[in-house]
Amino acid sequence: MSELAGKVAIVTGAAGGIGGAAVAHFLASGARVLAMDRAAAGLPAAAEGLLPFVGDVTDAEACVAAVARVTATWGALHVLFNTAGLSGRRYGDGPVHSCTEAGWDVVLNSNLKSVFLMCRAAIPALVSSGGGSIVNLSSVLGLVGGGDLFATHAYAASKAGIIGLTRAMASHYAPQRIRVNALCPGLVQTPMAARALADEATMEYVRRMQPLLGGPASPQQVAAAAAFLAxxxxxxxxxxxLPVDGGWSAQ
Ligand SMILES: NC(=O)c1ccc[n+]([C@@H]2O[C@H](COP(=O)([O-])OP(=O)(O)OC[C@H]3O[C@@H](n4cnc5c(N)ncnc54)[C@H](O)[C@@H]3O)[C@@H](O)[C@H]2O)c1
Structure with a gap:
């Protein structure tokens, strides 16, 4: 595959399910990739065209350092795929009446402020590379309500915020040839989805909401959509x- 031949990319959340699949897909498509995550253990080893980078996307300096590393190594940046994020249930996210302020703050910082920080760090390098593509990972829960089974309202707000930020940036940076798009997956088979994947009532709901797939999407299916947009x-x-949700948001 040469879909991304010549492209230099940063993938955040690269030790995770979707980020890891994206690193593999981007490399196989001809890109050079800086794979960033705060979890050093899950990152792939350095290889031809692949730079592992340990950094936290809620830390503005780490975001700037990742971009500096990529431009120092490969002289350009064309693609930023923001996948780093978390489910905040264990930090206190939940339905609004019981969501803690700490839970709200962790989720908004990790899922939304992080995208702002990475985009802010990357835009000058994208401009000086002649333009590029930012792909932000939102969620079907940024588009539709999650009912009782997906009642994490800080998470939903963070993912809806990504959609607003994506559209605002798309309209503003188009003259500089920076494209900005968002993906909205339904349930995807990754470590983040472990609780949902293990719960029969949730899986019955997901099979109903994702009739095209009859179950969760694969991280490779999300990576393929990101590679196209990149x-x-x-x-x-x-x-x-762009929903990547097996039909969930079409219902
Ligand atoms: N799995 C799903 O069902 C699903 C559905 C819709 C959207 N998403 C979104 O997809 C993205 C990736 O999720 P995933 O399913 O691959 O989860 P995952 O837990 O497998 O991977 C997330 C990765 O992000 C990293 N990360 C989290 N916070 C970070 C930070 N502050 N700095 C650096 N790295 C950080 C984690 O270490 C982890 O490796 C998330 O934004 C998630 O909200 C997932």
Whole structure:
């Protein structure tokens, strides 16, 4: 595959399910990739065209350092895929009446402020590379309510915030040839989804809401959509909010 031949990319959350699948897909498609995560243990080892980078995307200096590392190594930056994020249930996220302020803050910082910080760090490098593509990972829960089974309201707000930020950036940076798009997966088979995947009532709901798949999406299916948006095949596409949800948001 040469879908991303010549592209230099940063993938955040690269030790995770979707980020890891994206690193593999981008490399196989001809890109060079800086794979960033705060969890050093889950990152792939350095290899031709692959730089592991340990850093926290809620830390503005780490975001700047990641971009500096990539431009010092490869002289350009064309693609930023923001996947780093978390489910805040264990920090106190939940339905609004019982969501803690600490839970709200952790989730908004980790899922939304982090995207702002990475985009802010990357934009000058994207501009000086002649333009590029930012792909932000939102969620179907940024588009529709999650009912009782997916009642994490700080998470939903963070993912809806990503959609607003994506569209605002898309309209503003288009003259500089920076495209900004968002992906909205339904349930994806990754470590983050472990609780949902292990709960029969939730899985019955997911099978109903994702009839195209009859279950969770694979991280590779999300990575493939990201690679398309990152590639020149999507050269005329910006500000798009693309569900990758097996039909969930179409119902
Ligand atoms: N799995 C799903 O069902 C699903 C559905 C919709 C959207 N998403 C979104 O997809 C993205 C990736 O999720 P995943 O399912 O691959 O989860 P995952 O838990 O497998 O991976 C997330 C990765 O992000 C990293 N990370 C978290 N906070 C970080 C920080 N502050 N700095 C650096 N790295 C950090 C984690 O260490 C982890 O490796 C998330 O933004 C998530 O909200 C997931």
């Amino acid at each position: 590639s020149d095949a999507a050269a005329a596409i910006t500000g798009v909010v």
